[in-house]
Amino acid sequence: MLASGEEAAADAALDPAAAGGTALGKRYISAGGDLELLCTKPGKGSLAVGASPLVLKEAKPLPSSD
Amino acid sequence: MNLMMLLEMATEGFGDRIAIQSQDAKLSYSELFAAAGAAAHAVAASGAERLAVLDVNSLAVPVGLFAAAWVGVPFVPLNYRLTGKELEALLASIAPAYLVTDTDRAGALAATVRTVVDREGFLAAARGGADRPGEWSMDADAIGILLFTSGTTGAPKAAVLRQKHLVSYIFGSIEFGAADASDAALVSVPPYHIAGMAAILSSVYSGRRIVQLSSFDAAGWVETARRERVTHAFVVPTMLTRIVDVLAREGLTLPHLRAVSYGGGKMPQPVIERAMALLPEAAFTNAYGLTETSSTITVLGPEDHRAAAASADPAVRRRLVSVGRALPSIELEVRDEEGRPCPAGVSGEIHVRGEQVSGEYLGLASRLTRDGWFPTRDAGTLDAEGYLFLEGRIDDVIVRGGENLSPGEIEEVLLAHPAIADCGVVGVPDEQWGEAVAAVIVTHPDRTVTPDEVREFVKQRLRSSRAPARVEFRRELPYNETGKLLRRKLREELARTVA
Structure with missing residues (x-):
């Protein structure tokens, strides 16, 4: 666990259990639906709250209005 | 939150795609990002506290919008039709400003603002500059855009749109990168209208190429839509009326146009029905929003239309x-x-x-x-x-003998009359009722209707209190340039000519 703004160790390795990736511009929600995140910088790691992974939220496109 | 987040994401997601073009000049997302950075550097160096653009649509508008967000000053798109005292008053209210304008005005306004640059000079410096400021602020309460509202009811006021309002609107209504690489949006609303601002932000976040029309004319719009294979467009009702006339007259189609959204004023039912018939491949969306709500708050989508x-x-x-x-x-x-x-x-x-x-x-x-x-x-x-x-x-609600009457409801009925092409309903002072209903009517060129027929037509469809006491005929009605009926002007005209 790193604090915000802290540098990761150079030899840090991604846990294969959390290597699903996080994609630019996608939304991720917690199982209970009480947390929603928008990915503004993508990466190889996946998101979780404690041991509970966030899942990709299905987009419901709205008609283009402007 | 900062609008630059949207452009940064687009640059990371599809940086080589064309973000925006104005005639032959084009910027990819990466180029738009770099130009915004260089322009931000210039604005920061000037010490100006606002970045204003007084011009028709050009690449300077999106470059300026994002540059302002990067520096952390409000972006102020000004109505290029303004002149003299009105313009001076607006410029004084946003001083000290960095102003981008056309060459003709740049000299004349030099004494009024902190820094004035002409559009081409601004763009050349932005595209050629290598300096850029450090990280932009993520202060969600910083002002993103100051928009002077159209003022159909009086003196203009500047609506304050903060970074949080604008970014929330985009995150709440647009899916990132949802556009196809071949999508193109034709933007012909002026930059000082909220729809012009929203079009830039929505298109950047969805990855849709913006094709700018410097200002609207129907023939130019149709020609550009065909040449640039435009897939999406926003229009105000008066624009759609004229576009449909050109298509019908020239026998042209718009084979690539998939989505037309409209708003900004009342859409007459005959116009939308005609447009749907002439453009059967296009999906129509009606959007309602206000400057003060960062654009759209309700939509009537394509399925609703069908x-x-x-x-x-x-x-x-x-x-x-x-x-x-x-x-x-x-x-x-x-x-x-x-x-x-x-x-x-x-x-x-x-x-x-x-x-x-x-x-x-x-x-x-x-x-x-x-x-x-x-x-x-x-x-x-x-x-x-x-x-x-x-x-x-x-x-604008008419209060007649204690009863509230809606002008829109009466206009909707009048427009269904076969002889009536356009109409405006307003309240006029009345000794007996406080206010009386007045209807100003434009007939189709080859049709006529009498005041009594107009009254009878309304009486049959609504209550008799809605029937206009006064009926006048005009060749056209006063609209502002985005299609809003200027009822205040109609009321003033009617007050001058006693029935």
């Missing part, structure tokens, strides 16, 4: 002239004068709440209620399924 047009049920068919239902991120209520929610079918004032809603003007107290609702001053009615029908500004 269902309404195909329905035999008059209540469903009438939805063609509704503005649809609230966005998922917006709460909307119609309330009576005591602030209680009106039941379906009962007219009242439209109230909205949501993260994109600002309801704030520069130098004035917030118009939001303590619990965050914005009273729009627009009158409307919701139907049983939540479709919203606009009835004009609250201030």
Whole structure:
């Protein structure tokens, strides 16, 4: 666990259990639906709250209005 | 939050795609990002506290918009039709400003503002510059855009749109990168209109190429749409009327156009029906929003249009002239004068709440209620399924003998008359009733109708109190350039000519 703004160790390795990736511009929600995140910088790691992974939220496109 | 987040994401996601083009000049997302950085550096160096653009649509508008966000100063798109004292007053209210304008004006305004640059010089420096400021601020309360509202009811005021309002609007209504690489949006609304600002932000976040038209003319719009294979466009009703005329007259089609959205004023039902018939491949969306709500708050989507047009049920068919239902991120209520929610079918004032809603003007107290609702001053009615029908500004409601009459409701009926091409309904002073209904009518070139026929037509369809006491004929009605009927002007004209 790193604090915000802290540098990761150079030899840090991604846990294969959390290597699903996080994609630019996608939304991720917690199982209970009480947390929603928008990915503004993508990466190889996946998101979780404690041991509970966030899942990709299905987009419901709205008609283009402007 | 900062608008630069949107451009940074687009640059990371599809940096080589064309973001925007104006005639032959083009910028990819990466180039737009770099140009915004260089322009931000220049604005920061000038010490200006606002970045204003007084010009038609050009690449300087998106470059300026993002540069302002990067530096952390408000972006102020000004109406290029303004002159003299009006313009001086606006410039004084935003001093010290960095102003981008056309070459003719740049010299004349040099004494009025901190820094003035002409459009081409601004763009050349932005495209060639290598310096850029450090990280932009993520202060969500910083002002993103100051927009002087169109002022159909009086002196212009500057609506304050903060970074949080604008970014929330985009996150709440657009899916990142949802556009196909071949999508193109034709932007012909002026930059000083909220729809012009929203078009840039929505297109950047969805990855849709923006094709700018410096200013609107129907023939140029059709020609550009065909040449650039435009897939999406936003128009105000008066634009659509003229576009449809050109298509019909020239026998042209727009084979690539898939989505037309419209808003900014009342769309006459015959115009939308004609447009749907002439452009059968296009999906139509009606959007309702205000400057103070960072653009769209309700939409009538393509499915709603098709269902309404195909329905035999008059209540469903009438939805063609509704503005649809609230966005998922917006709460909307119609309330009576005591602030209680009106039941379906009962007219009242439209109230909205949501993260994109600002309801704030520069130098004035917030118009939001303590619990965050914005009273729009627009009158409307919701139907049983939540479709919203606009009835004009609250201030335009005609109070006749204690009864509130909606000009929009009477106009809708009048427009269904075969001889009537356009009309405006306003209240005029009346000794007996306080106010009386006056209708100003434009007939089709080859048709006529008498005042008595007009009264009878309304009486048969609405209550007799709605029948216009005064009926006048004109060759055209006064509109502002984005298609809003200038009722104040109509009232003034009627006051000058006694019936």
